[in-house]
Amino acid sequence: MGxxxxxxxVGLKRGPWTVDEDHRLMNFILHNGIQCxxxxxxxxxxLRCGKSCRLRWINYLRPDLKRGDFTEEExxxxxxxHGQLGNRWSKIASHFPGxxxxxxxxxxxxxxxxxxKLLGVDPLTHKPYEGTKDENFVIxxxxxxxxxxxxxxxxxxxxxxxxxxxEDTRVVDHTKxxxxxxxxxxxxxxxxxNNYVALCGGTTNSLLLDEGLMVHRQAGHCNNPSVSQQxxxxxxxxxxxxxxxxSASESVQSIRVDGHSNGVRQWPIESSVQSFLDWDDLxxxxxxxxxxx
DNA sequence: AACCACTACAACCGCGACGAC
DNA sequence: AGTCGTCGCGGTTGTAGTGGT
Numbered sequence: 001m002g003x004x005x006x007x008x009x010v011g012l013k014r015g016p017w018t019v020d021e022d023h024r025l026m027n028f029i030l031h032n033g034i035q036c037x038x039x040x041x042x043x044x045x046x047l048r049c050g051k052s053c054r055l056r057w058i059n060y061l062r063p064d065l066k067r068g069d070f071t072e073e074e075x076x077x078x079x080x081x082h083g084q085l086g087n088r089w090s091k092i093a094s095h096f097p098g099x100x101x102x103x104x105x106x107x108x109x110x111x112x113x114x115x116x117k118l119l120g121v122d123p124l125t126h127k128p129y130e131g132t133k134d135e136n137f138v139i140x141x142x143x144x145x146x147x148x149x150x151x152x153x154x155x156x157x158x159x160x161x162x163x164x165x166x167e168d169t170r171v172v173d174h175t176k177x178x179x180x181x182x183x184x185x186x187x188x189x190x191x192x193x194n195n196y197v198a199l200c201g202g203t204t205n206s207l208l209l210d211e212g213l214m215v216h217r218q219a220g221h222c223n224n225p226s227v228s229q230q231x232x233x234x235x236x237x238x239x240x241x242x243x244x245x246x247s248a249s250e251s252v253q254s255i256r257v258d259g260h261s262n263g264v265r266q267w268p269i270e271s272s273v274q275s276f277l278d279w280d281d282l283x284x285x286x287x288x289x290x291x292x293x
Numbered sequence: 294a295a296c297c298a299c300t301a302c303a304a305c306c307g308c309g310a311c312g313a314c
Numbered sequence: 315a316g317t318c319g320t321c322g323c324g325g326t327t328g329t330a331g332t333g334g335t
Contacts, residue, residue, distance in 0.1 A: 014304085014305075015303095015304075015305090015328085015329090016303070016304075016328095016329080016330090017303090017304085036319095036320075037320075037321070038319080038320070038321095050320085050321095051305085051306090051320095051321085051322095052304075052305075054321080054322085055303090055304065055305080056303090056304085058322095059302095059303075059304085060303075060304095087323095087324065087325085088323085088324085089323075089324065090322075090323060090324085101322090101323075101324085102302085102303080102304085102324095103302085105324075105325090106301070106302050106303080107301090107302090109301095109302095109325095110300065110301050110302075111300095111301085295335105296334105296335085297333105297334085297335085298332100298333090298334085298335100299331105299332085299333085299334100300330100300331085300332080300333100301329100301330090301331085301332100302328100302329090302330090302331105303327105303328085303329085303330100304326100304327085304328080304329100305325105305326080305327070305328090306324105306325085306326080306327090307323105307324095307325090307326100308322105308323090308324095308325105309321105309322090309323085309324105310320105310321085310322085310323095311319105311320090311321085311322100312318105312319090312320090312321100313317105313318085313319085313320100314316105314317085314318085314319105
Protein backbone atom coordinates (compact mmCIF):
# COMPACT_ATOMS: atom_id res chain seq x y z
CA MET A 1 0.00 0.00 0.00
CA GLY A 2 1.50 3.25 -1.04
CA UNK A 3 1.52 6.05 1.38
CA UNK A 4 -1.26 8.53 0.80
CA UNK A 5 -0.35 12.19 0.91
CA UNK A 6 -1.81 13.95 3.90
CA UNK A 7 -3.65 16.29 1.60
CA UNK A 8 -3.97 17.43 -1.97
CA UNK A 9 -1.00 19.71 -2.24
CA VAL A 10 -1.73 21.28 -5.58
CA GLY A 11 -2.89 24.84 -5.14
CA LEU A 12 -2.36 24.89 -1.41
CA LYS A 13 -0.50 27.68 0.27
CA ARG A 14 2.63 27.05 2.25
CA GLY A 15 4.98 29.10 4.36
CA PRO A 16 4.24 31.70 7.00
CA TRP A 17 0.65 32.33 7.96
CA THR A 18 -0.91 35.71 7.35
CA VAL A 19 -3.02 37.60 9.86
CA ASP A 20 -6.08 36.95 7.73
CA GLU A 21 -5.45 33.21 7.70
CA ASP A 22 -4.97 33.22 11.45
CA HIS A 23 -8.26 35.08 11.78
CA ARG A 24 -10.10 32.59 9.67
CA LEU A 25 -8.72 29.56 11.44
CA MET A 26 -9.24 31.10 14.84
CA ASN A 27 -12.83 32.09 14.12
CA PHE A 28 -13.67 28.74 12.65
CA ILE A 29 -12.31 26.70 15.53
CA LEU A 30 -13.78 28.95 18.18
CA HIS A 31 -17.21 28.68 16.59
CA ASN A 32 -17.16 25.08 15.42
CA GLY A 33 -14.53 23.28 17.40
CA ILE A 34 -12.32 20.64 15.90
CA GLN A 35 -13.84 17.48 14.52
CA CYS A 36 -11.62 16.62 11.60
CA UNK A 37 -8.51 18.55 10.72
CA UNK A 38 -8.68 17.45 7.13
CA UNK A 39 -11.97 19.28 6.69
CA UNK A 40 -11.00 22.35 8.67
CA UNK A 41 -9.24 24.29 5.90
CA UNK A 42 -12.07 23.81 3.44
CA UNK A 43 -14.74 24.77 5.93
CA UNK A 44 -12.69 27.69 7.20
CA UNK A 45 -11.97 28.93 3.70
CA UNK A 46 -8.26 28.36 3.87
CA LEU A 47 -5.92 27.19 1.14
CA ARG A 48 -3.92 25.14 3.61
CA CYS A 49 -3.73 21.47 4.36
CA GLY A 50 -5.29 20.15 7.53
CA LYS A 51 -1.93 19.35 8.98
CA SER A 52 -0.74 22.87 8.58
CA CYS A 53 -3.90 24.16 10.26
CA ARG A 54 -3.48 21.79 13.14
CA LEU A 55 0.11 22.85 13.65
CA ARG A 56 -0.74 26.51 13.47
CA TRP A 57 -3.49 26.11 16.02
CA ILE A 58 -1.52 23.96 18.43
CA ASN A 59 1.71 25.90 18.30
CA TYR A 60 0.52 29.45 17.88
CA LEU A 61 -3.17 30.22 18.00
CA ARG A 62 -4.40 28.15 20.92
CA PRO A 63 -5.70 30.61 23.50
CA ASP A 64 -4.26 28.73 26.45
CA LEU A 65 -0.71 29.06 25.21
CA LYS A 66 1.79 30.55 27.54
CA ARG A 67 4.08 32.87 25.68
CA GLY A 68 7.36 34.38 26.67
CA ASP A 69 10.73 33.20 27.87
CA PHE A 70 11.16 30.09 29.89
CA THR A 71 11.81 30.61 33.57
CA GLU A 72 14.80 29.11 35.27
CA GLU A 73 12.52 26.62 36.95
CA GLU A 74 11.05 25.58 33.63
CA UNK A 75 14.49 25.27 32.13
CA UNK A 76 15.74 23.12 34.97
CA UNK A 77 12.70 20.95 34.67
CA UNK A 78 13.16 20.57 30.93
CA UNK A 79 16.70 19.36 31.41
CA UNK A 80 15.64 17.04 34.15
CA UNK A 81 12.79 15.59 32.12
CA HIS A 82 14.96 15.29 29.05
CA GLY A 83 17.39 13.27 31.10
CA GLN A 84 14.58 10.90 31.97
CA LEU A 85 12.57 10.89 28.76
CA GLY A 86 14.99 11.77 26.00
CA ASN A 87 13.62 13.51 22.91
CA ARG A 88 10.02 12.72 23.73
CA TRP A 89 9.00 16.31 23.44
CA SER A 90 5.30 15.79 23.75
CA LYS A 91 5.81 13.91 27.00
CA ILE A 92 8.04 16.66 28.27
CA ALA A 93 5.58 19.31 27.15
CA SER A 94 2.81 17.59 29.07
CA HIS A 95 4.55 18.75 32.24
CA PHE A 96 4.31 22.36 31.12
CA PRO A 97 0.74 23.58 30.72
CA GLY A 98 0.60 26.19 28.02
CA UNK A 99 3.88 25.16 26.44
CA UNK A 100 4.06 23.22 23.20
CA UNK A 101 6.34 20.38 22.32
CA UNK A 102 7.61 22.42 19.40
CA UNK A 103 8.46 25.34 21.65
CA UNK A 104 10.32 23.15 24.10
CA UNK A 105 12.09 21.31 21.32
CA UNK A 106 13.23 24.59 19.78
CA UNK A 107 14.33 25.92 23.13
CA UNK A 108 16.30 22.78 23.76
CA UNK A 109 17.97 22.78 20.37
CA UNK A 110 18.82 26.45 20.25
CA UNK A 111 19.79 27.20 23.82
CA UNK A 112 20.01 24.43 26.34
CA UNK A 113 21.85 22.04 24.06
CA UNK A 114 24.53 24.56 23.30
CA UNK A 115 25.00 25.51 26.89
CA UNK A 116 25.31 21.93 27.97
CA LYS A 117 27.95 21.42 25.32
CA LEU A 118 29.84 24.45 26.48
CA LEU A 119 29.77 23.01 29.94
CA GLY A 120 31.22 19.79 28.68
CA VAL A 121 28.02 17.87 29.16
CA ASP A 122 26.72 15.64 26.44
CA PRO A 123 23.10 16.70 25.79
CA LEU A 124 22.23 13.20 24.71
CA THR A 125 23.48 11.31 27.72
CA HIS A 126 23.57 14.17 30.24
CA LYS A 127 26.99 13.00 31.23
CA PRO A 128 30.25 14.84 30.91
CA TYR A 129 32.37 14.47 27.87
CA GLU A 130 35.79 12.98 28.37
CA GLY A 131 38.10 15.31 30.20
CA THR A 132 35.48 17.26 32.09
CA LYS A 133 37.05 19.52 34.61
CA ASP A 134 36.66 18.63 38.20
CA GLU A 135 36.42 22.19 39.37
CA ASN A 136 33.04 23.57 38.61
CA PHE A 137 30.78 25.77 40.59
CA VAL A 138 28.13 24.33 42.76
CA ILE A 139 26.29 26.57 45.14
CA UNK A 140 24.09 25.09 47.75
CA UNK A 141 21.67 27.18 49.70
CA UNK A 142 21.40 25.71 53.12
CA UNK A 143 18.34 27.75 53.95
CA UNK A 144 16.26 26.40 51.14
CA UNK A 145 18.13 23.12 51.11
CA UNK A 146 18.47 23.23 47.38
CA UNK A 147 21.30 23.26 44.95
CA UNK A 148 20.94 26.49 43.12
CA UNK A 149 22.70 28.28 40.34
CA UNK A 150 24.89 31.28 40.65
CA UNK A 151 25.03 33.77 37.82
CA UNK A 152 27.67 31.56 36.34
CA UNK A 153 26.57 28.23 37.61
CA UNK A 154 25.72 25.55 35.18
CA UNK A 155 22.12 25.04 36.08
CA UNK A 156 22.36 21.55 34.77
CA UNK A 157 23.41 20.54 38.22
CA UNK A 158 20.08 20.82 39.97
CA UNK A 159 18.36 19.64 36.89
CA UNK A 160 20.33 16.49 36.64
CA UNK A 161 19.77 15.68 40.25
CA UNK A 162 16.67 13.72 40.82
CA UNK A 163 13.88 15.71 42.35
CA UNK A 164 13.98 13.69 45.55
CA UNK A 165 17.64 14.29 46.05
CA UNK A 166 17.30 17.95 45.29
CA GLU A 167 14.69 18.29 47.93
CA ASP A 168 16.90 16.56 50.42
CA THR A 169 20.03 18.48 49.70
CA ARG A 170 21.63 19.72 52.84
CA VAL A 171 24.76 21.58 53.63
CA VAL A 172 26.51 22.04 56.92
CA ASP A 173 28.12 25.24 57.98
CA HIS A 174 31.44 24.14 59.34
CA THR A 175 31.73 27.14 61.60
CA LYS A 176 28.83 25.88 63.65
CA UNK A 177 28.42 22.85 65.77
CA UNK A 178 25.57 21.05 64.27
CA UNK A 179 23.21 19.04 66.32
CA UNK A 180 23.88 15.45 65.63
CA UNK A 181 20.26 14.66 65.23
CA UNK A 182 19.88 17.25 62.57
CA UNK A 183 21.93 15.52 59.96
CA UNK A 184 23.16 12.06 59.56
CA UNK A 185 26.67 11.49 58.48
CA UNK A 186 26.08 9.88 55.19
CA UNK A 187 23.28 12.23 54.42
CA UNK A 188 25.55 15.22 54.35
CA UNK A 189 28.37 13.46 52.66
CA UNK A 190 26.11 11.76 50.23
CA UNK A 191 24.56 15.03 49.25
CA UNK A 192 27.87 16.59 48.59
CA UNK A 193 29.07 13.59 46.74
CA ASN A 194 25.87 13.39 44.87
CA ASN A 195 26.05 17.00 43.85
CA TYR A 196 29.48 16.41 42.56
CA VAL A 197 28.69 13.22 40.78
CA ALA A 198 25.67 14.84 39.26
CA LEU A 199 28.07 17.31 37.78
CA CYS A 200 30.81 14.93 36.82
CA GLY A 201 28.78 11.83 36.09
CA GLY A 202 29.82 8.26 36.32
CA THR A 203 28.42 5.40 38.28
CA THR A 204 31.27 5.13 40.70
CA ASN A 205 33.50 7.83 42.00
CA SER A 206 36.12 8.22 44.61
CA LEU A 207 36.28 11.62 46.12
CA LEU A 208 38.95 13.30 48.10
CA LEU A 209 37.21 15.53 50.56
CA ASP A 210 39.46 18.44 51.18
CA GLU A 211 39.91 21.00 53.90
CA GLY A 212 36.90 22.76 55.25
CA LEU A 213 34.36 20.08 54.69
CA MET A 214 32.69 18.85 57.79
CA VAL A 215 31.92 15.22 57.72
CA HIS A 216 29.63 13.46 60.09
CA ARG A 217 30.56 9.93 60.79
CA GLN A 218 28.31 7.21 61.98
CA ALA A 219 30.15 6.98 65.25
CA GLY A 220 29.51 10.62 65.89
CA HIS A 221 29.87 13.87 64.13
CA CYS A 222 33.05 15.64 63.48
CA ASN A 223 33.37 19.25 62.53
CA ASN A 224 37.07 19.36 62.67
CA PRO A 225 38.78 20.27 59.44
CA SER A 226 41.34 17.67 60.29
CA VAL A 227 39.03 15.16 58.75
CA SER A 228 40.24 16.49 55.46
CA GLN A 229 41.99 14.15 53.10
CA GLN A 230 39.39 11.58 53.91
CA UNK A 231 38.72 9.48 50.90
CA UNK A 232 35.37 7.97 50.12
CA UNK A 233 34.10 5.72 47.50
CA UNK A 234 30.59 6.44 46.39
CA UNK A 235 28.62 3.89 44.55
CA UNK A 236 25.51 5.01 42.75
CA UNK A 237 23.43 2.01 42.01
CA UNK A 238 20.59 4.28 41.09
CA UNK A 239 19.68 7.87 41.61
CA UNK A 240 18.13 7.24 44.98
CA UNK A 241 20.55 4.82 46.55
CA UNK A 242 24.04 5.90 47.34
CA UNK A 243 26.36 3.71 49.26
CA UNK A 244 29.44 5.20 50.78
CA UNK A 245 32.51 3.39 51.87
CA UNK A 246 35.72 4.75 53.23
CA SER A 247 38.61 3.62 51.17
CA ALA A 248 42.31 3.77 51.63
CA SER A 249 43.88 6.62 49.79
CA GLU A 250 43.19 6.42 46.13
CA SER A 251 41.18 9.24 44.71
CA VAL A 252 40.03 9.65 41.21
CA GLN A 253 38.66 13.12 41.46
CA SER A 254 38.87 15.79 44.08
CA ILE A 255 36.64 18.61 45.13
CA ARG A 256 37.17 21.47 47.46
CA VAL A 257 34.81 23.35 49.63
CA ASP A 258 36.45 26.71 49.64
CA GLY A 259 34.19 28.71 51.81
CA HIS A 260 30.76 29.92 52.44
CA SER A 261 28.85 32.98 53.34
CA ASN A 262 25.26 33.52 54.26
CA GLY A 263 24.60 29.88 54.16
CA VAL A 264 26.01 29.45 50.71
CA ARG A 265 28.87 27.23 49.80
CA GLN A 266 30.77 27.37 46.61
CA TRP A 267 32.92 25.14 44.57
CA PRO A 268 35.37 27.00 42.38
CA ILE A 269 34.59 27.26 38.77
CA GLU A 270 36.88 27.36 35.86
CA SER A 271 37.06 30.89 34.60
CA SER A 272 36.98 29.81 30.99
CA VAL A 273 33.68 28.14 31.52
CA GLN A 274 32.31 30.99 33.50
CA SER A 275 32.53 33.43 30.64
CA PHE A 276 30.19 31.39 28.53
CA LEU A 277 27.47 31.17 31.05
CA ASP A 278 25.14 34.05 30.98
CA TRP A 279 21.94 32.83 32.52
CA ASP A 280 20.93 36.14 33.92
CA ASP A 281 19.03 37.49 30.99
CA LEU A 282 16.04 35.31 31.51
CA UNK A 283 12.83 37.19 31.87
CA UNK A 284 9.92 35.97 33.76
CA UNK A 285 6.91 34.91 31.85
CA UNK A 286 4.29 37.29 30.78
CA UNK A 287 0.97 36.52 29.26
CA UNK A 288 0.94 37.34 25.63
CA UNK A 289 -1.72 39.46 24.10
CA UNK A 290 -3.95 37.44 21.93
CA UNK A 291 -4.73 39.73 19.05
CA UNK A 292 -7.94 37.98 18.16
CA UNK A 293 -9.62 38.25 21.49
C1' DA B 294 25.16 50.88 3.49
C1' DA B 295 26.10 46.30 2.32
C1' DC B 296 27.36 41.97 3.36
C1' DC B 297 27.89 38.00 6.22
C1' DA B 298 27.33 34.92 10.17
C1' DC B 299 24.61 33.54 13.60
C1' DT B 300 20.34 32.83 16.31
C1' DA B 301 15.65 31.83 17.25
C1' DC B 302 11.61 30.01 16.02
C1' DA B 303 7.80 28.97 12.82
C1' DA B 304 6.59 25.66 9.69
C1' DC B 305 7.07 21.51 6.99
C1' DC B 306 7.81 16.57 6.19
C1' DG B 307 7.87 11.69 6.84
C1' DC B 308 6.58 8.14 9.55
C1' DG B 309 4.35 5.39 13.11
C1' DA B 310 0.27 4.70 15.98
C1' DC B 311 -4.32 4.02 16.31
C1' DG B 312 -9.17 3.60 15.51
C1' DA B 313 -12.95 2.67 12.27
C1' DC B 314 -14.69 -0.19 8.96
C1' DA C 315 -7.03 -9.69 9.84
C1' DG C 316 -6.31 -6.25 6.49
C1' DT C 317 -7.03 -1.64 4.71
C1' DC C 318 -7.67 3.07 5.06
C1' DG C 319 -7.94 7.67 7.07
C1' DT C 320 -6.45 10.65 10.51
C1' DC C 321 -3.68 12.30 14.15
C1' DG C 322 0.46 13.19 16.64
C1' DC C 323 5.38 13.07 17.11
C1' DG C 324 10.15 14.09 16.23
C1' DG C 325 13.56 15.60 12.93
C1' DT C 326 14.63 19.00 9.74
C1' DT C 327 14.36 23.15 7.01
C1' DG C 328 13.32 27.94 5.94
C1' DT C 329 13.42 32.53 7.12
C1' DA C 330 13.21 36.82 9.73
C1' DG C 331 15.81 39.31 12.91
C1' DT C 332 20.13 40.86 14.87
C1' DG C 333 24.82 41.98 15.47
C1' DG C 334 29.48 42.38 13.73
C1' DT C 335 32.68 43.82 10.18
